[in-house]
Amino acid sequence: MKTKIQHLRAKYRYSIILLRELVVNDFKLRYQHSALGYLWSLLKPFSQFLILYVVFVKVLGIGANIPHFGVALLLGIVLWSYFTEVTNGSIMAIVGRGDLLRKVNFPRYVVILSGSLSALINLAINLAVVVIFMLIDKAQVSAYAILMPLLIVELFVFALSLGFLLSSLYVRFRDVNHIWDVVMQAAFFATPIMYVFNDIYDKYPVIAKIMIVNPVAQIIQDSRHILMHPKNITLGYVYGSKLAYLIPVAIVTVTAIVAGLYFKKRSPYFAEEV
């Protein structure tokens, strides 16, 4: 029994050491040839916000009925970018590291996990920019804002699970990336990122009910509700019951279990299949 625990600990230790190195190197390599370096991870969301604010809020006048919609727009974009970064990055991660996989026996999940952790660091930086604009814009932060980490955890788990599933599927089926491209295109418009969800609900309540069970949509609306202005409606409001949260939670849980089992089953064969 004792040796089993020691064995587990040793295994765990190796993964952590590897994770750390991979995340650090990923960060180093990302902005290596750019003059401004790490500053880009701040400049990108900043400039994105300016563009969105001018085009959507000032020119098109979207979200005039929702206070602080400009920052809410940025928040949505930032969360969505994280989701796409993790899933798109994961698809190629296993195949992309084929050379390493064929020569070293290390826990395969480290590759996917390190990618999603790099993206998480990026998300933290982007959220810091969002907070700066929240302060400037005097956003109406509710007491529920302390639940924000919970939403981030939900998003992290959902994106990571899809990452595990997609990466192992891609090893066998090389058109998964094209399919996922199309899915993400559709999902981008099916998720309330660039428009006001309240408007959809007012006009098509049934469609709104279907849209909001998507975990990413639920997370974006919830975070807007607690960080920007309570006027942003949430899943609980649309269904009139907090119990409705069980649906996205169930979706995330099932995805995580299926992805975890599939990845575990396939990962011993990655080396010979990539």
Add this chain to the structure above:
Amino acid sequence: MSKNIAIKVDRVSKHFMLPHERSHTLKSTLTGFLSGKRNRKSTKQRALKNISFEIYEGEFFGIVGRNGSGKSTLLKMLAGIYQPNKGTIEVNGKLVPFIELGVGFNGELTGRENVYLNGALLGFSKKEVDAQYEEIVAFAELEEFMDQKLKNYSSGMQVRLAFSLATRAKTDILLVDEVLAVGDADFQRKCFKYFRELKRQKKTVVFVSHDMSSVQEYCDRAILIENSELVLEGNSYDVGSAYTRMFSDQADGPADLSKIKRRWGNEKARFNSVKVDPKSIASKESITVYAEFTARENLEELIVGFKVREIDGSGTALFGTNNKIQRQELKNIQKGETYTVQWQFPNTLNDGKYALDIGLSGQDYAETYDSWDEAQILSVNKIEPNPYPSSPIIKTRLAKKS
């Protein structure tokens, strides 16, 4: 003596499914699935067939075989990178997860960063690498280059850095695949020094190589893999010789390894008798080897020689000679002529059993007429052992028998 098993390979088979089309798409699987013909576009390629062997703790174990014989697949399975389709592999002890030097090296990172990355793959935390960083760099002799990107290193520099890192691995079992093929003489010397050190520490090392002399020198035992099957297991000397013979027999088609014999050759000349006097040696008296051979064809030149080697363990050759080295050339031999050769040397051997291998070959050693391993066995039972190994001076006397 009971030996602990480090790796036990039990009836392991491995095949690869090779799709005929390079890319496997969802559509082809779906259509294939619907028509009930799944995977019809792939062929099964056998890599290993029913292999069983055991490696003991503290042993240097060689795996030899031609390119494509399956030996690298076997090594990858030992490392846990590939899974066997049938059979089991049991590993007792910590195994280095590498099978090649410098894996995970990234050209865009500096030498220093790569040391930490590669160190992480070996299981070293940042702190642990910190502690031995200076030594790693010094051993690789790259002090001035560590802040340069790895892509600007020469291949020799990269190998040096990789090797320096690999020698740090804290494991019980090491897997080594063809390291010695790279690097200059100086680097190879370092490698051999490291091997001797490993041997002294009684580490288990699995060694895959084409270089039979290093397999014979360093390995205790070895296996020979041919056409996905294990054809020979034994001491590294025998296995190494069998491998070398496989290539010399190629002209007559593939070697039939079930018939690996201690004696072989094209018999254009052949030994009639070999004698050692005395057979059982107890003191520093001299040993004499007598041999008689007959030419069965007209030969331009004939070289006759012998060597003495350890019979147990690695089978390292100790000393030997031939008439060409001794400048007693034998040319223009007529068919049917018989010669006698006599070698005399002082007994410098220590206690133990030794094999006497003798051979007849043609001009430039291009042809082997008669190669006879273990033609005789020498048993030495010495009261005063030699303090150091030495090569005796050998007197050769060659004469035509009338």
